[in-house]
Amino acid sequence: MDGERLSQLLDEARAHRLPRRDLLRRGAALGLSAPALAMLAAVTKPVLSRAQDSSNPFGVDPGQSLDVLMWDVGWGDEYALNALEIYKRLYPGVEIEYQGVQRVAEIAQPRFVAGDPPDVIEATLLDRAALVAEGLLADLSDLLAAPAYDTPDKTFGETLLSGTQTDAIFDGKPYAVNFSYGLQGIWYDDRVMQEHGWEYPSTWEDMLALCEEIKTAGLSPWTYQGRYPSYMTTVLWELIWKNGGIEAIAKIDNLEPDAWRQDAVRASVDALYQLADRDYFMPGTEGLTHTEAQAEWLQGKAVFIPCGTWLENEMKDVIPEGFQMTFKPVPPLAGGAVPFEGVSTFSGQPFVVPAEAKNVAGGKEFIRLLCSKENAGFFCGYAHSLTTIVDSCVGLDLGSAFNSALAAFQAAGDNRFAGPLYPSWYKPLADEETTQMGALLTKQITPDEYIDNVQQMADDIAADDSIPKFTREI
Template identity: 40%
Template sequence: MKRRDILRRTAAAGLLAVPATGLLTGCALGGDDDNSGGESLEGTKSEQNPLGVKEDAPLEVVIFNGGFGEEYAKAHQAMYTEKYPKATIKHSATQEINKTLQPRFVDGSPPDVVNNSGGGQIDFNGLVSQNALADLGELLDAPSLDIPGKKVRDTLLPGVVDVGSYDGKFLVLSYAYTAYGIWYSTKLFADRGWQYPKTWDDHIALCKQIKAAGIAPWTYAGKHPRYMSWPVISTAVKFGGPDVAKAIDNLEPNAWKSEAMKAAADAWYQIVKDGFIMPGSPGLDHVQSQTEWCRGKAAFISCGSWLESEQAKVTPAGFNMSVAPTPSLGSSDKLPFEAMRGTAGEPFMVPAKAKNRAGGLEYLRTMLSMKGAQDFTRKVSSLTVVAGSTEGIDLPFGLNTVVKALDASGSNGFNWVYNNFYRKLERELVDAACGEFFSGRTTPAEFLDQCQKGADQIAGDSSIKKYKRQ
């Protein structure tokens, strides 16, 4: 099967579930009622310039300087100036998008393109509710830069438009396609004669072997323990089916205490009580824990498919990191072992009050070109939402395993979106519960009770807009 077919199939399977927004901000973000954004620099529209870019208008782009870095963005900017050589681009990168840019949204002087990502992102609920984002619908209907005969919308994987749409308007472009799973070193496993476990019993048996060999079976991002909520919920969804995640997304009463979540929490508690987690893990951030894993101090780690890029500078030659689904609890699981979570992420937006809105849309069109998408994949070892963009690319080892895993997951792929609906629930409340649980301070029942109390807190807060996943 071609990679184009693989990604279309997994996306259509529901991996790109529709997210909404998090918690309301308490600060006006400089939008307006009609989302027009006031005056903006515009040129004359034509067949060659469908978005009406003013060829000498400056463009400002702000990038989240996280796991993907900023070099890919500089390459996209070079592609933009190749077409518009009279334009100057102001580029900046930060890990604190909110702290850096919210004051500029408030005073009506935002950049033209914002990669609103990371832990310090600006809350989307406030941005959307205050009409601070430009409608990207015109971008979707523009012709692709380099895929003949197709509009931009026709080059995207199924579900991408839904992911970024709010009340029928496409406002956010999620650019990267991310798979979530358990990572291990193929070299380490080959050298030791270990096989990745498909069942929970085999996983525990292997953890005992790994520990006996003087290696910690597991480590995790102790300062961001929500990373471990991903395999727990994945285990529950595979055990009980996709409705387990849907109930959590919809804040249904006792959704976190379902039989599937109880079974998953009980299983994952075993790696805590049996001492299978590397000592000191609770004090490590994501980079530190991933670095220890790359050094062979631990065998498994939970992460998304940005891991290979984020660890590129410290990964030993021949390490050959691989991703795999969570082990099945047993033969009664409703989804097969191969089922895996994935979705579109890494959000980009054009502010409604951008001085060069047309240029911002054109910049996104550049990113969504085949050239732009392939360059991104080559530079950061991650998939994009442009269909077929991995064709002809010599993918790095880890990303190859991602593609193969998504192929195997196929129509059994799943996702949840409560983290997008209610950012605080995952980033603060579930995060805190995971911190207590995986450091051994709470039992499975106490862990689930803490998660449920967090969900109930969100459900009972009338200031937070609620969303329903169908």
């Protein structure tokens, strides 16, 4: 009797390309005896365990453990744990080794050196350019080409929002998948604006005029994340982009001579400097950490603050009752290449699979499930933020901060700017820029000195042949 059912099952498996685990489950459901099941498992193992079909495109071996190293800050690690639940559902009995930590680099680095890296890593804190240069990351082309987990008739790559993965590509090959996605721009409390009858400006010139008005009213117009001046750098990038277009940004990324001296950059640096020069920043801003500055802003000590759409989630414990957190793009200088509605986006939380990992297939499968609609919707629901997965937050009403950002995203259409690539290619340049930005905003240096100093570092890097170089088209 067992024999009859067994051969029937095997026929069925061959006809429908049934994955092995389904086959075994069916066998158990049909009431096969334990020895027969064992036999089934044995005979099907070589044929079916590495079957690559739409439900197991990388041929994951459920007998192989999965080792995940997760960065547990900012968005938390709930979404990674949730993805692991899906993984366990698909591969029951799989052994999971999971670490959710803050100091990912300190754990990952020795394991890379020892040739025993985890199977998948949230690599925000790792120098991906260096890892790629050392050949330590797996090429994820086959992951992008694989069928999506829960979006029918689409490949995994097609479920990712266009323009969200540019910094994951080195020399034309994808080495990471970015998960989180959002906008960067300027935030204010809409109640304050309403109360004073102020309107969010549509040009930078109007912004400066409004700041004067705010100052006269006895408020500080601006603050920023003080000891981390790079938040203001994103404002500068948007000004440059809206002024000179993506071509101006590409020149910077490609380390072209005098790229930081082009007119679009100079005009933007001057424009930003006006905030410092006219004393529009909240006194003491430069001594604060990012959360301290954001807390002061939430208490109404300043009207505008630059930040990404993670702001609400980051500050959720201290947002005062009734605060109307509202997002807007950076107002451009008059007569630029990109209209006001253009918006800066960021994508982050890059997940990588080390080339020398023991379970490369499992690592890729984890990323595929992580970026499933099911998991992205889960993330959206608790983090109130978009993801790089198309339509992941559809139909959710998530409050003023989220809704205003979503409105800005929709108004922007295709005018989306994913930021320059030099920070992921040349960290020393990004660092030097941040240092100089801090000095500029506290009037330690002039815009001319800022440009000279940053250009100097760009030239140094261009001349240093020990640093691998990358280029972008546009």
